[in-house]
Amino acid sequence: MISRRNFLKTAAVAPLVLSSRVRGQSTPGPNSQINVAVVGLGGRAQEIVATCLGIPELRVAAVCDCFAPRLNSSLKALADKDITCAGYLDYQEMLEKERLDGIMAITTTHARAWVSCLAMVAGLDVYIEKPMCLTIAEGREMVKLARHYKCVTQVGTQQRSMPLNNWASDLVKNGAIGKLKAAHVPDFISPLTWQPKPAEPLPDGGRADWWDVWLNQTPLLPYHSELHRGWAQWDAYDGGGISFGVTGWGTHSYDQLQRGLGTDLTGPVEITLEEEVQDRPACPDKTRQPGENETGAPYYGMVLNTTGPRARVSMRFANGTPVYFTFDGNNGPGLGAVFEGEDGIIEINRDRIYSTRQDLIADRSNPGPLSVPETQPHIENWLQCMKTREKCNADVEIGQRSTTLCYLINIVRKIGLVNKPLHWDPETEKFTDCDEANAFLARERRPAYELPTI
16 A cells, blocks of 8 residues: 555656546446545535435545544444445545545645645546635646646536526626626625644544644644634635635635626736725624615624624726625625626625516526525536536636635735735736735645645
8 A cells, every 4th residue: 555655755746546537447428427535524515415415426435534533423424324435534545445536625725725636636526615725826736737637627616507696697798787887795704813822632533643634734733622623714724714704705706706707717907905904893783684685685694793804805807897895794795796787786696686677687588596405506517527528617717716816805905005906917826016915825835735746
């Protein structure tokens, strides 16, 4: 068996572990079952697995988590449904032993790129939970590897596979509300910085180095339960992965923005911090009652007590369309965007839309809301593209561009230059006039957790 250390040394230069497709077997046929492993078994993974079990052509062949209690509870939950699959504490061991077609990377954000890229090197197709990366530079490396190894990739912004969302986005792109005057999205909360705390006893994780593996690319810190359980709120591990956080809900909202603007494969050219960053509640006015047409109303109650670093930001795209990041947590589309045109407004949220142009909404072409679990069409699109080798609805390049918006917001907030436009080159993915901001595009990775190279 290849050791973990040797695998990591050689994975950067050659795909030692080969999927069934690379081993010489044909691409899965129209009626064949596709073998997938789920890596990272937290709460989101439980939702993903539940959806997967309702898709006959998908077989959950293995599950993996470096923390034994979480792995064991997942295996038990599957066994309770009379489903038997392999369980692994070691990701490399799983790649070596299992004959897989793809993996679903539902890990912590700081481990997601590493897990995804090793799968790409192994010739596997990858479903990547959002946000797909921890930095803009890391995301670009993921795109390069996916293209080099011809991997089918799907980033978990599932609104891309909702017919209603795509239909409404196409209305905006095709000029149904006239020339766009502006777009409006929420002012999400940025992450906090972890402050060192006295070490707590390390729980039994089933393997001696589980905490090292869990920390992945980030610095080796003493164990603390608040970090282990609350990692999404700290900037070394995510970009604001909480509800109403920049990379939590923001990834969905900004991806919807990109879809409606028709800027899937590019980005803004200018970003401006409109005010000083302060710890502010997501919902400054908790007594506000939503109007009957607000698509975000189902989500407002989830973030009434959420607080964190916020500051309004604006962006401008090359076509001149300004975007304003202003909505509070109980006002506007929490997971979507509002498009303001010369001939009306269209608000697009998760499987919900509103427009001042009711004639558009009433058109017979309106596909209506989903009748299946909200992530199912997205997973099915990934499976279909695994067979056809076409690009998915939320291909890794699309995921890179929407995730970049999240990190641009966090970066301009860190720099703190109020009312000073910073200019962004979406081709080179660098600021053209702020070296201080460019310093946040990448991070040093801990040895043994570097990304593979081509």
